[in-house]
Amino acid sequence: MNHRPKLLITGASGQVGAEFQALADQFPQFDFHFTTRKELDIGEVQQVRELFETQHYDYCINCAAYTAVDLAEKERELAEKINITAVENLATICAKQQIPLIHFSTDYVYHGSQNRPFCEDDPTFPEGIYAATKLAGEAAALKLNAHTMIIRTSWVYSPFGHNFVKTMLRLGQQRPELSVVFDQVGTPTYAYDLALAVLNILQQVTQGKITADQLSGIFNYSNEGVTSWYDFALAIFEIRNLNCAVVPIESKDYPTPASRPFYSVLNKGKIKRTFDLNIPHWRDRLMHCLDRLPKTIS
Ligand SMILES: NC(=O)c1ccc[n+]([C@@H]2O[C@H](COP(=O)([O-])OP(=O)(O)OC[C@H]3O[C@@H](n4cnc5c(N)ncnc54)[C@H](OP(=O)(O)O)[C@@H]3O)[C@@H](O)[C@H]2O)c1
Numbered sequence: 001m002n003h004r005p006k007l008l009i010t011g012a013s014g015q016v017g018a019e020f021q022a023l024a025d026q027f028p029q030f031d032f033h034f035t036t037r038k039e040l041d042i043g044e045v046q047q048v049r050e051l052f053e054t055q056h057y058d059y060c061i062n063c064a065a066y067t068a069v070d071l072a073e074k075e076r077e078l079a080e081k082i083n084i085t086a087v088e089n090l091a092t093i094c095a096k097q098q099i100p101l102i103h104f105s106t107d108y109v110y111h112g113s114q115n116r117p118f119c120e121d122d123p124t125f126p127e128g129i130y131a132a133t134k135l136a137g138e139a140a141a142l143k144l145n146a147h148t149m150i151i152r153t154s155w156v157y158s159p160f161g162h163n164f165v166k167t168m169l170r171l172g173q174q175r176p177e178l179s180v181v182f183d184q185v186g187t188p189t190y191a192y193d194l195a196l197a198v199l200n201i202l203q204q205v206t207q208g209k210i211t212a213d214q215l216s217g218i219f220n221y222s223n224e225g226v227t228s229w230y231d232f233a234l235a236i237f238e239i240r241n242l243n244c245a246v247v248p249i250e251s252k253d254y255p256t257p258a259s260r261p262f263y264s265v266l267n268k269g270k271i272k273r274t275f276d277l278n279i280p281h282w283r284d285r286l287m288h289c290l291d292r293l294p295k296t297i298s
Helices: 015-026 045-054 076-096 129-144 164-174 191-206 229-240 269-275 282-292
Strands: 006-010 031-034 059-062 101-106 148-153 177-181 217-220 245-249
Touching: 006 015, 015 031, 015 191, 045 076, 059 076, 076 101, 076 129, 101 129, 129 148, 129 217, 148 191, 164 177, 164 229, 164 282, 177 229, 191 269, 191 282, 217 269, 229 245, 229 282
Parallel strands: 006 031, 006 059, 059 101, 101 148, 148 217, 177 245
Antiparallel strands: none
């Protein structure tokens, strides 16, 4: 049998990590090694070194991150440790072993005042600790390992962990009315589609359709379409037939410790062209996710 490329997936119990697990059976050509924080704390340099000394990986997909956007304002050190130092460390080890590193980042790095979808070479204006640490982590990974692929994504949801969809379902069952901001516009990303896109890309490398060298640089990925959080909530309730009214409010009436961009739509032209990807519309994929979620969410 041909060599089965071995994939290390860190942060395997997070939203994106769990979707890689859900998809693994569909990609028998890959040998997956999933590690949760318990098995591999990416912030512990020695642990990471030892793992790479004992295992030979062909790709490292880093799904681990510090993702508590608001809490980061109080936990700068921890956010920096996981989103910058640990990423530097992973990139250095991957570079030594000549392994591509696939790493996720956020639309929050753009945070500009423009009203057209962001391209990868648009200027960055991260606001808040989380966004700043994610941008610094990207830069470090790109500098330390030439084979680094950064995927900037937005509004991630899935049947796993905490996210807007699950929160809306839970609150929508409990309350007759919910207020949701309508002045923040972007595109939801179904974590399943994001993980599937990465596996499709790696499959193309194994099939010789693209070279591993093409796995380098920054790429945007979200589902297609544009919406606001308000419209997203309406869609969730409509598809689930939940009798909960949604009241549109302004961001100024829902203050958060870290500010969010008003306009945060990603232009996916680069990833679609480079890897010949078809990206489904957010609403179609919301239905897919809702089909996987139980009727009641506690
Ligand atoms: N969620 C979004 O809306 C969003 C938007 C844009 C970009 N992104 C980016 O997309 C990527 C994936 O996000 P996600 O939504 O899947 O995040 P998530 O659900 O919060 O998962 C992150 C995972 O990282 C793990 N982790 C944290 N510190 C770790 C450490 N020191 N060592 C090992 N694992 C550690 C967490 O483990 P525990 O469960 O034990 O804490 C969790 O399983 C991240 O890079 C994030 O910045 C997310």
